[in-house]
Each structure stands twice: as structure tokens, then as C-alpha cells.
Amino acid sequence: MKATILNLAIAASLGSTAIAQPHRHGHQVYHQKRDNAIHEKRDVVTTYVPATVTQYMLGSQVVSPEDAQAGLDKGLYVVIGETTPSFSSPPAPAPTSTSSKEDGIFIEKVTTSSSSSSSSSSSTPPPSTTTSTTSSTPTPEPTKSSYPVSSGAKGIDADFPDGEIDCTSFPSDYGAVALDYLGMGGWSGLQYTPNFSLKDLAISFIETGTTSPAGQTGFYSYACPDGYVKSQWPSAQGSTGQSIGGLYCNSQGKLELTRGDVSKKLCEQGIPGITIKNKMGSGTSVCRTDYPGTENMVIPIDVTAGGSFQLANVASDNYYVWQGKATTLQYYVNKKGVNAEDGCRWTCASDPLGCGNWAPINIGVGQDSSGTTYLSIFPNSAVSTAKLDFDIDISGDSSIECYYHVGEGFAGGSSSGCTTGIPQGGSVTITFSE
Template sequence: MQFSAGLFTIALAGFAALTSAQPHRHSHHGRAHVKPRDMYTAWVTKTVDQNGNPYAAPTPTPSASTHSPQENKAEPTPTSASEFSFASSAAAPTGSPTIPDDLSAGTNANKGVTGIDSDFPNGELDCSTFPSAYGAMPLSWVTKDGWSGIQNGNANDDHIGVCTEGALCSYACPPGYSKAQWPENQPLDGQSRGGLLCKNGKLYRTRDSYTKLCQAGQGTAKVENTLDKMIAFCRTDYPGSENMVVPLSADPGTTTTLTVPSADNSYVWRGNPSSAQYYVNNAGIDLQDGCVWGPPNGGRGNWSPLVVGAGYREGKTWLSISQNNLNSDAANFNIRIEAIGDAQCSQDCRYENGKFSTGDAVGCTVAVTGGVAKFVLY
């Protein structure tokens, strides 16, 4: 599994920690290649290094110094020698996704989203029309027309800000949902592409097997904020440019659905289903300041202190909290994973006063069975 910019395929043994190692190459406004990764998963008991070679003990892999100083991307480190990854050979999970009922909770950027269950009409909307009438959530602080990323061949056109001829134009979906459009034929070099295609001045779906723009997650994770300040959760836009711009605003006193992709309908990279990664900013940083490529050592965006992961397979929800290895500073809040009702968590996983309950310096993971769990911010 050769991959030029590096890739960790993470494995799981028992209930070891889950993380999302995401190597990137990201250069300002004209980046030629943006390397993927949400969490890659395979039910195996080995890990591989960034060249796909098996090895025993994962070690930190800092981002390359060639990144733009404005846009240096974190690569969260695997947290143990045996970690989590979904294998393509494993049986697909059963059951239907739970559609969240809190799409307008708090002051999330998704207020006013409509048509999330409507089929997208191929070739009818002009490329200049952002498809908010079909569930897509515009991000005004990212691009001029609200796209979460614009890929044109090997170029990134976010700085242009509009969906141009031949481009793949990506979009955010509300909390509880994931982007459902990406080309089923992906580049052989391992890069990812995602979004709608602008062709002959009109927008077209790129995934023939799915007619909507957004698909529901498993509905098995929430975020509850007991603090008096909001916290910005910023999901990577993947497959695509992997900007960490897809927002969830955890507002004071609210509980909001966190998207948990199911392995049976998530994007598959070289046989491995993917899950979700969220950069978690310090309390008090708003979405427009937190869900961006942050300045070096700025403590926000890709430099935020914490990373949260979520995925679902075969009746288990896997949730993680990990330290962003670009930022060793403690977050200004605490966070724990807590089962709701009859659900059960495999172990205690919390980040409190800058330390993890498991004693691991990098992070912790739980397997949730029998229902729903929540990330409690306190």
C-alpha cells in the first residue's frame, strides 16, 4: 500500500485506542496534492508504517516542513502498537442509520437547511448555484459561494471560491450527516476526490449509487456541552481536499448529534472504509475562527489541542479522544465519553486537566454497545 505522502492504516486489538492519522501536503491556494485520511480501519492486529510496511510500534510522524506556514496540517499519532482499522473482508454491519432529530439545535451553521431527503436533480442547477435546497450547508467563511472545497484536477481552487467548469465542488452536511457524493472511480495515486461535478455549466452527482447529497450517520454519538462557552468541532471534508471546515457548534447547554459514519456506506480507500475525524478547538473559539487551516502554533483549526474520532462497525460504535500532535498544550476544558441509558462503554475514557484517564499521553478509545454514547464537555 505505497503512498507517497505517508499513511497509517490503523488496527485494533481488544479495545485499544482509536485515532485518525492523516498525513497531508497542503500548500496555500495552489496546492497540487492534498493527501487524505479520515480514520482508516481494518480488523487486523498489526499496524503499517507510512509506506504500507508492517511494524510493531507506531511512532509520531510530524507534518513535513514544506507546508505553507498558513496551512500546516496535523497528523494525529497512533496511540498504541495495536489500534483500530476496518478490514474490507469483515462483514458489513446490519441495521438502518438513525436520522438525527436535532438538526437545528443551538446556533449550528446548519440552521435553515432544507431538502436533505430530496434527490438531487442531475444537470439542472447552474454551477453558480450552491445546492442548499438539497441539504448542503454553505460555509461562507471558506469560499465565496459556500463550497467546503473546490478541486480542479490536481489543483485546489478554494481561493477562486466559485464552482468552475470541470471542477469537483465539495460541500458540508449538517451534524448527523455526511457528504454522500464522490466519484466511484478515484485516482490511482491514492488521492481522494469528492463533491459535485461542474459539467457544461451544470452540477452533476458523482456517485451513481446514491441520489442524495447527504447521508445519515449511525446516530450513536452526541456532544453535550455543560460549559458556558461554545466549542467548535471541525470535521475534515473527506473525500476531497480534507479541509477541516465541516462545522458542529457545541453551544452552551445543548446536546447535538455527532456524525458516526457506518462502515457499510462510508467512502472506501483501497478496500478500507473510513470514519470521521474532528479537530476540537478550545472553548470560546467560534466556527469561523476554528474551522479553518489555522496559523502555526495558533491553537486553532489544524493546530487545535484535541482530535475526536467516530466510526461504526458490526454493532459497535468506536469513539476516541486524542491529543493533536501539533499542539501539546492542554485544552481549556475537559471531555469524557459517557454511555446513555442502556448503552455500555468498554472502558473509562476522559481527558481531564490535560491528561487522559488511561494514562496514555496520546489518547483513549471506547467501544460502545447497546445504544448511544456522548462526548460530555465540562
Template sequence: MKLTSIALTAAAATVAVAQPHNHAHRHLHEHKQRAVTMTTYAASPTAYVYLLDGQEISAEEVCDGLQDNALKFVDGSDPGVCSSSAAASTSISVAVPTTTPAVPTTAAAEPTTTSEAPTTSSAAASSSGPAEFYQAPASSSSASASEAPSSSSASAAPSASASASVSSSGTGISAPFPDGQLSCSQFPSDYGAVALDYLGLGGWSGLQAVTIAGGFVNHIVTGVSGDTCREGMMCSYACPPGYQKAQWPSTQGSTGQSVGGLSCSGGVLRLTNPSLSSTLCIAGVGGVQATNKASGVVAICRTDYPGTESETIPVELQAGETEALAVPDAATYYTWEGKSTSAQYYLNPIGYPASKACQWGSPGTPLGNYAPINFGVGASGGVTWLSIFQNSPTTSAQYEGTVELQGNLSGSCKYQNGQYCSSTGCNSNGCTVSVISGTATYVISS
């Protein structure tokens, strides 16, 4: 019998909430071919030792800890220790839990290397999971990738500055979208969508030409600069700070790809999720913001998810500015194979505006998907979870500045000089807290 120890720890001791797509609970922003890290085992029987604080504990205690989201695997790799087929014969070694609450994560995807803007999103078979999801299933265990939420997650409106950024020439962010009336060539800025002209996509945050067969999207071609929203495409869009996209189709990728935005059909733009909202943008749960105390501009870029999963949704902060961050509600926002989703943001180096930072990056430049730090935000069961963590293994670049979560929180979480510190100590991975009351703020400084 082969004896193997696989370390676990409390989720808050490393990273949690919306980790980057090549961390636990995400797949890579690679729009060509995805590769997935698989854990292989010897043909002979394998047993694992369960340890907590150096003391052996039972398999039941380990599985209870995983089920309650109090424990997670340090390396992000889950050998299925508590599955019905494995729980009786496998075990693991467990590290010391911390007092900070944990948020579940899932197995990590292995990155593939690209130095170009994405061109296609292959439908080749892949076990890679989608971006930023909670491991705990949604309220219905039978939920699938083709199901759409039925209610809005707007439980609290963001700050007034978010609404002020919407074009005053139109009917505004709260106006119902005129389904099937606007030409696909017309970007819907009059209905709250924020045009991202610097991407060269006609204002859209992402374009996906999709092929549907058997009730699933089985092929996706991702638009590049110079493309426009046209027939057969899903046309995704950005919303103002504090708001998030409300439209995505129930038909999703056959191998885990996400698809989002309005559809271009019959030459006009059509809603894809009217049961969630008749508007293009909905508010997040509220209570989370970012403030820039650095000397230069700061760009925080959210993943366009569901959609192309590129880092194109901007929150740009000039020195001294504060903006809301949209926090999805796990109970009502996008689900993937029954798993609720959270949001992921990329913190770019001080001095780079959104037009430079909030798009597909390249190795050697710490921008976009190669930004050094990620923020994970999400709300589940009435609790808002926040994290700061290293964008690893995509990059080992260190952020040249300080980031600290402030407010009435369950603990402390701060990044400085390559270390993520909480009340239980420092590490090179990340830290997580929950919001007890009031507003939590990501404070960014030089």
C-alpha cells in the first residue's frame, strides 16, 4: 500500500473567494486551448494520513470540515477524498485551521502560454472549471450550466458616483432595454452599458461568435480588435462601478465555457436573460468599495464573466477617488453546473489607466491577466466575503504598493512587500475576511 500525505489548511490561511482562473475555482483566460492539472495516482492502493495540529483525526472529521468550508487543500488539488468511492479508503493530512472564516474553492487549472490577444475559444474537451465559483452547490442540487437565475441580485444600490457615470443623454441604467428594437451596430449606452472604445470592438467588452448544437454551445470564436457585433454573436458589455451585467443565455458551453451578453439575431439586439432583469445592468449586493490613496491612477479590472473571461470590465480610480465594486449574490447570479459564482478583479500597477490595463496582457508586463494581485468578492448566505491574493501561478511579480481591507470585518487582511498578512500571520498566497457590518474598503496606497 502506498502511503501519501496531502496537506489541507483552513481556506482563509491561503486564498479563498474568487480566486484567479488559474487558481482554485477558475479556468484560465486562455481563449485557444485549455489544459487542466490532473492528479494522478499509482495503480496500487493509496492511503492518506489525516492530521490536525499534528494529531491524527478521523476521515469523518476531515470530510465534515470540507463540507462546512472550514478546510481546503493547500495546493488546490482535491483527490476526491470525501467522495462516495474514496472516503472509505483514503485520508489526508490537515494543517492548522485559522479563526478567519473560509470560503470554498475548487481544483486549479494549469495555464497555457500565450503572448497574443485571444482569437478563439476552443470547444475541445476539457475538465477545466469555469471562472470564479463557490464549490458549494446552489440551492437546487440539479442546477446545470444551462439554467439561468430567476431574480435580481440588486439588494443594495451602489454609491451615487456609479449612477453619475452613465450617459445622461439616454434613458439611463434603470430603463428596460428595448428587446429586439436596436440594430446590432448600435451600442446600447443609453441603457447603462459603458462603451470601452479602447478595445476596438465597437464599445463592447467582448464578442463571441457561437455555434449551438444539442442544446449547448459547442464552438466559440472570440472577437478581436476591429470586429463588431454581428449576426450570430453574443455581444458582452461593461456596466458602471457597483453594477454588473444582467444578460447571459441559458445555453452555455458544452465543456464549461461561459457565454454572456446580448445576442445579435435578425440584425437586432435581444435580451438573453429577461427572467433575471429587463435591464442590462443590475446592482451588486453593495457594501464594498475601493479607494485610491496612491499618487497615480489605479485600474481594477473585473473578469467579463459569463463571457469571454478577459479582464475587460474597468473600475478606474484617479488619486483620491473611491468607487463601488460590484459583488454578486451567490443565490441569484450566474451559476455554472449548479455552482454559484463570485467576482474576480485584477489590481494593476499604479500609474496605468484602464485603457492600458483592462485588456488581455502578455508575459513580462504586469497588466491585465498578468497583474500581480487579485481581489475576490462574493456574497453567500447573507455574508460578503473579500480576499486579496497573489495572481499565481500566472505571475510571480510583486505589487509595488500596499493594499488593505478596512471596515468592520471578521479579521484583518493586508498586502505589503510581497506578504499577505492577517491576524494569524503572513504568507505569500493571500488572505480572506468577511464583512460584519457597514462598508468594507480596499485601500490602495503607494
């Protein structure tokens, strides 16, 4: 049964007022970052609040989240894109500032792709780094994760043997973390491109795999350990805005590096300095979007009770650049008791409208060109009405108070979230507590 393309459009909002982004109706819809954020001046205590509004489009018709989910469960729809939003980077404010400031927001705009005679479902369900740090950057606490660095003889710091490993073999010996629970042979995302040539500047035909691959040509994306991000994606990206990531499976059935001129390793450590601590008596999960790639929220941190975990951060200008624009990382925070295997997927069985893509809270993070990291907590109100059942507090070298408390909401009484700045070399702890 051929699935219908279900488009996922994203618009930005300031406070409670949604600012709809223009889009053209077509076969597919993808995300485009705007060069300049939309600002609104208000005389309020300064906080930097990101928020997103999501809309499902089937051709020119709006589809409700409930109908979209029903269609996905029945295999009638394939979803195009939710991309990691880009940060605007306002100066880090003083915690007591009361002057009029411009809101810093996530902003996205959608574009459409044109259908071709050979078009198929270029699907990306549904929101990463070459970074450098200075000697003043603190060493993060060891990660205590159920998804450890590979214990193979080669390890995460070994160069990947370009063009030697079969596409049917997952490269865990080189630091990649197999996500077996997704049923795709350990891969976090599969984007088959049978018509792709290394000479192509853009990729026009993409078919997203949903089962274990049998060596089809295309791009095979993968997860890295906590605190790390993948280092491989092709310079050629989707011709209509799709992000593509991972190793390339060539016509000989061998895996090739896609950024071998930049890095010969599969994973690189993100910018240290952000640690999650779980002080609860139960675990939860935090799931990053696979970006660039299928953009599904499947990159897991299994936040077990009492543990400490690194949250990956990237230098946005030096990591994946989308159509000339810097990008950031986005995480989904599930309720307590939801482990990574259940919660780090599009739909989770334990709470279909409250975890996975419908998780109650998002975290966004990225470092700008000045070295300041912007760390945001905001509700996933675009698609979810679920409420997080534990507190989130940010402490350490942060410029302004930012938290979420059950029954209270976000810092400053906001319902839309909060953003804080972290200076270069600084560190913060994100504490989960009951």
C-alpha cells in the first residue's frame, strides 16, 4: 500500500500570538529557516522565549493531529519534516533586567517541493558537530547511560574504514550506537536515493526506509553516545529542503564516509558543559531529533534514576548548515517512567498522546558565533496537550533564571517557555526532580 504524503508545517509564535508562515501547496512541504527572526517589542521583564506551532497539511487541507496520527498508525500517511529550529541570538540579559528587549525566538518557514514523474514518498517523520573547545572548558561528568560507547576493539576515536564495510553491517565498532528497538538494523534513519550520483549538487528522489535495509543505495544515519553527535552527512542535500544525513551505501554495497574531508570518524564530541541530573526515584527519557537526516526524535538519552548525563551542544555556525543558515539541536522530554525504547520514537505505546512526538516539553540548545550558548525549555504545545509530571531547573553559569515547575509553569510565570544564556566555557546542570 502506497502511503500518502502528509506534510508537517511549522510556524513560530511570540507569546500566545501565532505568526503563520507562508507556504505554497504542492506535493511535499519542507522547512526553511529565515535569515532574521520576527521581533516584537514589549516593556516586560526580559526572557527569551521560543515556541512553535505545528500544522499538518494533506495537499491544501489542514489535518488535525488526531486524524494525522490515525493515518500514520494505519500506514496511510508519511510525514515530511520537522526540522531543528534555528536560534536567534540576542545578547545574554542580566537576570534583573526590566528594559524593553527583543524576544529571541525559534523561527521557521515552509517551502514546497515539486512533484516529478518518478516521485515517491520522501518521508521524514516528524526537531549535530564539528566543534572546538578551549582549555578553559570544564570536563563534563561521566555519562551513566544505557547506551554506552561501543566496547569494540576499534572504538569511537578510530577512523572509519571508508568503503570497506558492508551496508548490512552496523558500524558499532566505530562508536555508533545501535538503536535496535527501531527495527532498522540499528540505524536511526534510512534515506534511499537510487538515482543519486556523487556529482549531483542536490538530491531530488528520496525514499525513507522503515525496516532493516538489505543494502539499498542511499544514506544510513546513526546515533552516537550521550554528549556526541554524528559527523557524517553529504554536501548534496534535498533539492526541496530535505535534510540528509549519515553514511552512504554505494552501488557495491559498501559504506562510505560523506564528510571524509572533514572527519574520518563517525561521532564527535559536542561542546561540553551541559549535564542532566535525575534526582527522581524513577527514570525518564530525552530524545534528540536525527538531524540532518529523517529528523525523527529517536536519538536517545535514557535518563535513569540517580544518573548524570551529557546533553550534546553544537557550535551552530560550524555544524550542519542548512541552506547557508546555522542550525541547533532539539530534544523531546518525556514524562517520568517513559524509557528511551518507548519514548524515543514517533509514537510510543505507553502514552500515544503524551510521549514521543507528543512529549510535553522540548529543550533547544546551540552556541552562536560569539561563544554564547542559548538553552531553552518550552512546551510542545504545537501538537501536545500533555503536562510534564516533574520539575526542570537550570543552575550554574546561566544568565537568567529558567525552569519548569509542575503546577507553576515556566520562569517568570510564562506559559511559553524560557531561554537562558551560557557564556563560553561555562557549565550548567539541568536537574529533573519531583
